[in-house]
Amino acid sequence: MLIKHDEIKDFMMQMTMPFNLKEDENLDRFNIGDSIHFNLTIEGKNSYAHNFKIIKNLNLEDVLEDDFWEQNPYDPVEMGDFISDGSFLDLDSNLVSLSDFDGDYIFLSYIFSRCPMPNMCPAVIVKNQYLAQKLNEFNIKFILLSFDHLYDTPSILKQSYEQLNNRFTNLIFLSSFGSEKDLNIISRQTGMSFWGIEDNDIGHTMRSILISPDGKLLSTYDGLDWEVKDVEKNIKEILSLP
Incomplete structure (x- = not known):
């Protein structure tokens, strides 16, 4: 509820x-x-x-x-349609675009660092860690993008996630600080909603998405309860992996 x-x-x-x-x-x-x-x-x-x-x-x-952006001009894309490129900051404040991962699949999840509920953002991070470990030999990157574009600066994310970010070469934390427009476009296109950032009264839906190397939406994973083994199997099927 x-x-x-x-x-x-x-x-x-x-x-x-x-x-x-x-x-x-x-x-x-x-x-x-x-x-x-x-x-x-x-x-x-x-x-x-x-x-x-x-x-x-x-x-x-x-x-x-x-709260729910009824005036936002960007509509969700259909499965198989292209997602707009976007540029964000890594933990060292380097500008990183989704197109920089050309040639790799992208598994994109949305989080924010102050989420206190263990079965929400913290669970998504653990699930991505599992998938990054299981699929580390394949051309897929697991990106955890913070939608809290005011608080979650690269330095804030670095305090919490640097060790995990450095442990896996295919697990990447990104900050949307200074990139609110790109964040709004991509989140809206991929059917993820958040609100209340400016009022410090944050709410959000839960969604992870799989993007093809050429930038197309391939699959979505919604809610709190998706199982990593099911997603691992689905990703392998899409990537035609054994």
Whole structure:
């Protein structure tokens, strides 16, 4: 369930994000715009919201219109269509374009460094690490692009991910700092949404994509629960690998 929540002191800034629910939760009792109280439980790499109490209902017309880019001119591309090139910064502040990886497939995932939920951005990073290790002999690069174009500068990303970035030659962290236009174009074209960066109230969807060496969208992997072995198998099939 997508929830815009207040700051959780000493754990998470205010954000808009999807929460897992317990299997016996009755979704029919909720309406868009409900103001709620709830508990968040984290168990290992998993988390879920529960003990909901509905307080009141709010009018979200203006929020939805602002947050979800209804005025953005860039439409999602169809499978097999070309994705626009974009230029971003690596951990040493060097400008890197997607076209620089010409000849390689690209597995692109979106993250931001302050994501506190273990089953969201941190899990995506672990999954990419697994895939980078399993497919390190093939012509595919795994790019983790931060969409937090205000906070996640190269130096911020370097503090968190330099060791991992250096461990794998095919795993690359990129910052969108100073590249908001390119970020908006590519994320919109590939069907990934984020919002609230300027307000420090971040929300986002979860999506990874596979791009061909000539820049075409080949496959998408959505949500929190895709399994690395399934994606590994799918990538091998697309690359015609044994």
